[in-house]
Amino acid sequence: MAAKRLKESPSQTAxxxxxxxxxxxxxxxxxxxxGDPGAKMLTDTVEGERITVTGTVxxxxxxxxxxxLIEIWQADALGRFxxxxxxxxxxxxxxxxxxxxxxxxxxVRPGASSVGAxxxxxxxxxxxxxxxxxxxxxxxxxxxxxxxPLLSLIEGARRETLIAKEVSPTVFQFxxxxxxAGETVFLDV
Amino acid sequence: xxxxxxxxxxxxxxxxxxxxxxxxxxxxxxxxxxxxPPSQNEDxxxxxxxxxxxxxxxxxxxxxxxxxxxxxxxxxxxxxxxLDENxxxxxxxLIEIWQANAGGRYxxxxxxxxxxxxxxxxxxxxxxxxxxGTYRFMTVQPGPYPWPNGPNSWRPAHIHFSVFGHSFAQRxxxxxxxxxxxLIQLCPIVRAISDPMAIDQLTxxxxxxxxxxxxxxxxxxxxxxxxxxxxxxxxxxxxN
Numbered sequence: 001m002a003a004k005r006l007k008e009s010p011s012q013t014a015x016x017x018x019x020x021x022x023x024x025x026x027x028x029x030x031x032x033x034x035g036d037p038g039a040k041m042l043t044d045t046v047e048g049e050r051i052t053v054t055g056t057v058x059x060x061x062x063x064x065x066x067x068x069l070i071e072i073w074q075a076d077a078l079g080r081f082x083x084x085x086x087x088x089x090x091x092x093x094x095x096x097x098x099x100x101x102x103x104x105x106x107x108v109r110p111g112a113s114s115v116g117a118x119x120x121x122x123x124x125x126x127x128x129x130x131x132x133x134x135x136x137x138x139x140x141x142x143x144x145x146x147x148x149p150l151l152s153l154i155e156g157a158r159r160e161t162l163i164a165k166e167v168s169p170t171v172f173q174f175x176x177x178x179x180x181a182g183e184t185v186f187l188d189v
Numbered sequence: 190x191x192x193x194x195x196x197x198x199x200x201x202x203x204x205x206x207x208x209x210x211x212x213x214x215x216x217x218x219x220x221x222x223x224x225x226p227p228s229q230n231e232d233x234x235x236x237x238x239x240x241x242x243x244x245x246x247x248x249x250x251x252x253x254x255x256x257x258x259x260x261x262x263x264x265x266x267x268x269x270x271x272l273d274e275n276x277x278x279x280x281x282x283l284i285e286i287w288q289a290n291a292g293g294r295y296x297x298x299x300x301x302x303x304x305x306x307x308x309x310x311x312x313x314x315x316x317x318x319x320x321x322g323t324y325r326f327m328t329v330q331p332g333p334y335p336w337p338n339g340p341n342s343w344r345p346a347h348i349h350f351s352v353f354g355h356s357f358a359q360r361x362x363x364x365x366x367x368x369x370x371x372l373i374q375l376c377p378i379v380r381a382i383s384d385p386m387a388i389d390q391l392t393x394x395x396x397x398x399x400x401x402x403x404x405x406x407x408x409x410x411x412x413x414x415x416x417x418x419x420x421x422x423x424x425x426x427x428x429n
Contacts, residue, residue: 005274005275005416006272006273006274006275006276006413006416007198007201007274007386007387007390007413008197008198008201008202008274008361008413008414008415009361009363009390009391009412009413009414010201010202010203010363010382010387010388010390010391011202011203011361011362011363012203012349012362012363012364012378012379012382012391013203013210013212013213013362013364013378014349014351014362015349015364016297016299016300017287017295017297017299017300017349018287018349018351018362019297020287020295020296020297020311020312020313021285021286021287021312021313021314021315021349021351022285022287022351024311024313027296027297027298028296028298029253029296029311029312029313031253032243032245032246032252032253032311032313033243033246033313033315034243037237037241037285059215059216060214060215060216060219061215063215065216067299071360073230073231073233073234073235073357075230081229081230081233082233082234082235082236084236089235089236090235091234091235098298098299113228113229113230114229115228115229116228119230121230121231121357123357123360125362126216127212127216128210128211128212128213128214128215128216128217129205129213129216129217130202130203130204130205130207130210130213130217130378130381131199131202131203131205132360132361132362133218134225134231134358149226149228150223150225150226150228153223153226154223158220178215178216178217178218179215179216179217179218179219183218183219183220184218185220185223186218186220186222186223187222187223187224187225187231188196188197188199188222188223188224188225189225189231189357189358
C-alpha cells in the first residue's frame with residue numbers, strides 16, 4: 001500500500017484583480033516590487049533570434065478578454081528548457097491590455113526540443129476561467145510540424161488553432177479562442 | 190528517470206462551465222482537453238531565487254504603508270506548507286498573494302465598491318517556500334464584498350494564491366477561505382467545486398498555536414501541488 005496520497009489543491013479563478021498580485025506595477029501599485037515578474041524576458045546577453053509574439057484571447061461571444069493574464073514557458077534558442085543559457089529564463093508573464101485585450105512578448109525564437117517541433121507553452125488565467133488553461137503555440141514555417149507528437153494527435157482544422165500567423169519574419173500572432181468554431185486546443189498536461 | 194506527474198483529477202477541480210458563476214459561461218472551453226503526450230517541456234518550469242524578494246514582500250501590513258504607518262484591519266499571520274500529492278515538502282515554490290483590504294475593497298482601476306481604499310494597504314505579497322515547504326506572511330483580515338454576478342452576490346473573505354512548483358504543469362491559482370465563514374457555501378465561484386472535501390481543502394483553519402499574543406491571530410493553510418509517481422492514480426470519473 002502506497003503512502004496516503006493527498007489531493008491537489010483545487011483551482012479557483014484568478015478573478016478580475018489578478019494584476020494586484022501578479023503584475024502590481026501594471027496595476028498601479030508602485031514601490032512594493034522593483035518590477036513585475038516575467039515582464040522582461042530579454043537582456044543584451046541572451047542569445048538567439050529576437051521575435052515578438054502577440055495576440056488576444058477571445059471569449060465565446062468574440063469579445064477580447066481585457067482582464068486575462070498570460071504566461072509563457074519556452075526553450076532557449078538551442079531548444080533547451082530551464083537552462084538559464086546566457087541569462088534567459090524562458091518564462092514570461094503579460095497582462096492583457098485593459099482596453100484592447102492585446103498581449104505581447106518580446107523573446108527569442110525557441111529551438112526545436114529533442115522531441116517535436118519548436119513551440120511556446122502558454123498558460124491563461126482570467127475571471128471566468130476556473131482552472132488555468134494550458135496550450136502551445138507552434139511556428140507556421142516549421143518543417144517539423146508534421147512529425148510533432150502532440151500535433152499528430154489533433155485533426156487538421158483544430159490543429160491550426162495551435163499554429164501562429166506570421167505577421168513578419170520576426171512577429172507572430174497567436175490569437176486564442178476560448179469557445180466557438182475556432183476554439184483553441186487546450187491541453188491536459 | 191524522473192517519474193511523471195500524476196494526472197490532474199479534473200473532478201476535484203471546479204467545473205470549467207458553471208452557469209451560476211456568470212463569467213464562466215463564455216470563458217469555458219467546450220471541447221475536451223487533449224491529453225498531451227509525456228514531454229519534458231511542460232514538466233520543467235522557471236526557478237525563482239530568494240534574491241528577487243524584498244524584506245517586506247511577505248508583510249502586507251507594511252509593504253505599501255507610508256513610513257511609520259500600518260494598514261488598517263485585524264492583524265493576521267497566514268502560514269502553512271507547500272506539499273506535493275505524496276505529502277513531500279515543495280521547497281523553492283514562489284507564492285504570490287493578493288487580496289481586498291479590511292473593508293473588502295481592492296486597489297484596482299476596475300473596482301468601484303463603496304468601501305474606501307486604505308492609503309496604507311496595497312494588497313500584494315509574495316514569498317518562496319523554505320526547505321521544509323513552509324511559508325508565512327503577515328496581513329490584515331480581508332473583508333467580504335458584493336460583486337456583479339447575481340442580484341445580490343457576495344464573495345466570502347478570501348486571499349488569492351498563485352503558486353509555482355518545479356514544473357509548469359503544476360502551475361496553480363487558487364483562493365483561501367476562512368473557517369466558519371457562512372458566505373463560503375453561498376458563493377458560486379466556490380460551488381463550481383462539487384466535492385465538499387475539496388472546498389474544505391481551501392478553507393484555512395484558525396491556528397491558536399501560531400498566533401502572536403497581543404499582536405496577530407493566525408490561520409493555517411497548506412497548498413498541495415501535483416506529485417510524481419508511477420502508480421496509477423485513484424481515478425475519479427473524468428469530467429469537466
